[in-house]
Amino acid sequence: VKKEKNDNLSILKKSPYIQYNAKSQTKEKKPTLKELFTKNLYLQNEEKMEIVLSGQYEEALDLIYEADASNLYPILVGPPGIGKTTLCRYYAQTRAEITGNDSFEWITFDESTKPAHLVGSFNPALTIQKGFSFDAFNPGPLVKSMLNGGVFLANEINRATEYTQNSLLEPLEEKMLSIPHIGRIKASPGFFFIGAMNPSELVGTHRLGEALKDRFNVWIELDYPDKKTEMKIIEHNNPYYKIDESILEKIYLIVNRTRTHHQIQAPASLRSGIALARLTGVAQVKDKSQDPNQILKDMSRNVLFGAIQPKPGVKVKDVINNIISQVLG
Template sequence: MQNPNILLGKLTVKNLIEICKNYKIEDYSGLRKKAIIDLIIETLTEDELNIILEENKLIDKKEISKERKVKNTNKDNIADDEDLLNILKETTLFKQLMNEAQKQNEADLKTLFEKNKVSDKEKKIEIVLSGQYKEALDLLLEADASELHPILVGPPGIGKTTLCRYYAQMRSDLTGNHSFEWITFDESTKPAHLIGSFNPSITIQKGFNFESFNPGPLLKTMLKGGVFLANEINRATEYTQNSLLEPLEERTFAVPHLGRIKASSGFFFIGSMNPSELVGTHRLGEALKDRFNVWIELDYPEKQTEMKIIEQNNPHYKIDESILEKIYLIINRTRNHHQIQIPASLRSGIAMARLSGLLKLKYPHQNPNQILRKVAKNVLIGAINPKPGVKVNDIATNIISQIIGTA
């Protein structure tokens, strides 16, 4: 809307005096036109000014309506934000976070570090053991009992690492040996990250001995007879891959300056890798490939299993079964879409479920499908990788419309 000063300036002095009389504005006598306008604007409310402008046909009624709508929307947004904060404060998750925050504010970093340090005996890992995951767990157990080296192969985000951690925990409950180490490989991973390295300052003082040596995760599990997980092993360079040949074949490892060590009884090496066609992966060398005796293929889980996993990973914000199924259908649709190179993983489904559950608390009267339509797009934009020349927004919108509809 234009400046009220300009709009009222289009009226005559007689009109302005009439307005003053109608709204019982005094002290206008003897004032010039501009001063009368200033007096009217200072005295009247915004709504009263709008009525005057509308009656004198200085402003369109639609413009006033639009302006009011914008202001009401802004008020609603502020109210929504306040409502959301109040809702969050009442959830179990945020009550827990607020209690933790109060304790952490009173603690120093060293205390917090000790408090949050992950122990050898982790908190019980909860997983869905059905379908391919139960079969994979059985194969890990059989490979371990046969002193063979298994490797899990499958796309990102299907739970390979979680399954291995679960197996290591289950094994530690049986044997009492809690030694479990794992490292996620990439191009920067060097053999020293696996075997360990010497501390320069201590080495200068005391020479090359065990006191100046910092053992790496692979060496630790070999000495303790524990479980070592080489996560995403095909992202490592051939140089690093070759350093694994000796421990896999001979169950020994040569430590420079200290000698060659052999693995204790119970040492179990597990590998995991992504499909070779993914960006950032290297070809697994034939020599290393030959050392893995049990190949466990994992794919995206079947419908009921995936829905159980999504539900299990959304403990704080419950959603309806129908919305859970639609989340699965959206995620699954990305996996057989002809314009998508890399589809959405299980993590995307979990993200949709958590956001949908939270927004259901914020907007209890809103259609759950409308909520899902909004959050699904926000998740899919970063979760899928389309083929060249295809816009990710277009694919996401198309898939969501197919599953939920456009209404």
């Protein structure tokens, strides 16, 4: 038990994801929350994204460029976890390098999203002092994007209610938006609206209204990537704990099997493959003598347990064991 504890401490100390301070036992002044907030304030123009651009992702990026150049609005449709949001963020980054405008706003919709979350709201205290003026107004992400002429991503747009969906009709058709008590604004040149949605048959989604569907001119369908691309993505997202090509292929086969198994209705996404690669790599660093196949078997049970949804009446553990048996024996 003591050896196992030391092994766990060792991998934590060596982990690139954890900031280990050998002097942490000494009494040092801890930073305040405000200092930590200032230090960790996210600035999107300071982060340079790198993604795997091959297969369907390269084609989708080309279509987004073409839609933007044509003053048309695209929408990406595909299952959860295939990189729709990441692709849009990457596009906003590359567009900023071309135009010099790094304005990028996005919101992930759900049942509780209201038009005010997009437009913004008035600060009650300032409204009492200054009335319903722009000085008392906290602009929402859509207003910011329209005024800056930037990119706006409506993520999981078909999880929004029809009431909230309808609030997008005017910005998409007229490039204008009404702000209560202030007036109507017109989008600055360069405003670009991108939608992203999950397949309509998934639980928690709403039917996209016909009027809203008509505003999207370019429909980009994405699915789970081909084997070569998915293995590249898994490897790209596991930079610190390298694994053998043979194990990487087995990880792909396990994840891909969840998408074809007759007893599964919601399969594993790319994130499951990335998790398996990292966990397997860490376990190999911890104990180099352990059989990689056994490690993968153990990790698969932990990762897939919450990553898949079996059909009614089917036990998730039985499905996982069946997949492990088929792929790893």
